[in-house]
Amino acid sequence: MNLLLKFNLIFLVVFVAGVAGTGKISYDLLQSNAKQEVLNHARLTMEKAMAVRAYTNDQIRPLLETQMKYTFLPQTVPAYSATEVLATLAKSFPDYTYKEATLNPTNPRDRAVDWEADIVNRFRTQADQKEFIGERESGTGRALYIARPIRITNAACLTCHSTVEAAPRTVIEKYGPANGFGWHLNEVIGAQVVSVPMSVPLARAEQTFKIFMTSLVGIFLAIGIVLNVMLYLLVIRPVTALSKVANRVSLGEPDVPEFATNGRDEIGTLAKSFTRMRRSLDQAIKMIDT
Numbered sequence: 001m002n003l004l005l006k007f008n009l010i011f012l013v014v015f016v017a018g019v020a021g022t023g024k025i026s027y028d029l030l031q032s033n034a035k036q037e038v039l040n041h042a043r044l045t046m047e048k049a050m051a052v053r054a055y056t057n058d059q060i061r062p063l064l065e066t067q068m069k070y071t072f073l074p075q076t077v078p079a080y081s082a083t084e085v086l087a088t089l090a091k092s093f094p095d096y097t098y099k100e101a102t103l104n105p106t107n108p109r110d111r112a113v114d115w116e117a118d119i120v121n122r123f124r125t126q127a128d129q130k131e132f133i134g135e136r137e138s139g140t141g142r143a144l145y146i147a148r149p150i151r152i153t154n155a156a157c158l159t160c161h162s163t164v165e166a167a168p169r170t171v172i173e174k175y176g177p178a179n180g181f182g183w184h185l186n187e188v189i190g191a192q193v194v195s196v197p198m199s200v201p202l203a204r205a206e207q208t209f210k211i212f213m214t215s216l217v218g219i220f221l222a223i224g225i226v227l228n229v230m231l232y233l234l235v236i237r238p239v240t241a242l243s244k245v246a247n248r249v250s251l252g253e254p255d256v257p258e259f260a261t262n263g264r265d266e267i268g269t270l271a272k273s274f275t276r277m278r279r280s281l282d283q284a285i286k287m288i289d290t
Contacts, residue, residue, distance in 0.1 A: 056076065
């Protein structure tokens with residue numbers, strides 16, 4: 001096995017190990033960054049909903065208290081406002097969804113479906129859990145969701161949600177007596193759920209990974225070619241030429257020309273040493289002959 005083949009076998013092993021290790025690390029990092037990007041989008045959407053709720057409760061609700069005595073206005077309910085605003089946003093970004101999923105809602109559109117009910121029940125059984133993050137399959141692909149519990153912390157909410165008899169007449173006229181009652185103070189009655197698609201960030205991460213790995217392989221191949229050329233020109237060719245001269249000298253050929261080199265590297269030093277050895281050998285032979 002010649003030196004160039006040995007070098008390429010070693011380089012191939014290093015190349016495969018390097019590409020595999022780099023690929024694994026970069027893929028995991030890109031996937032992690034993509035999920036973090038999705039999570040940041042979900043948190044931003046959740047904070048938007050919280051801001052709308054606070055604005056409605058602090059500024060809109062007080063302005064409409066008089067009208068509420070005659071007609072129930074759902075626009076004064078923070079959950080309704082947040083849902084409406086995020087639904088408007090969803091017209092431009094249909095894969096981004098927000099829902100105040102409730103087990104026993106006043107508005108039927110807020111009723112929790114199976115997987116949302118599981119989240120609500122988890123918050124009900126784990127009172128110290130403030131947030132839950134998970135993934136699920138949606139109609140448009142994989143989606144990440146973030147959920148926070150809806151807990152009754154304000155006793156004023158029970159005015160409309162404790163019993164049918166205690167509820168304002170306007171609420172009964174708007175939604176009927178069948179839903180949204182029986183709530184208790186400090187009870188988790190639902191969950192705010194924001195769902196954000198993962199397809200776009202993950203696809204972007206996949207594309208970036210392919211470009212990176214293609215570039216990495218190309219760089220490795222280019223380095224391999226350059227190293228092969230350098231190894232051949234600087235080592236293989238002069239060593240091969242020196243080996244041929246040494247072989248002829250060992251066979252006793254008298255007219256073998258000296259190996260000419262001006263290099264000051266290890267190959268040049270070896271060639272000069274061989275030339276001195278050959279001259280010493282020639283002198284020794286002449287001395288024997290005389």
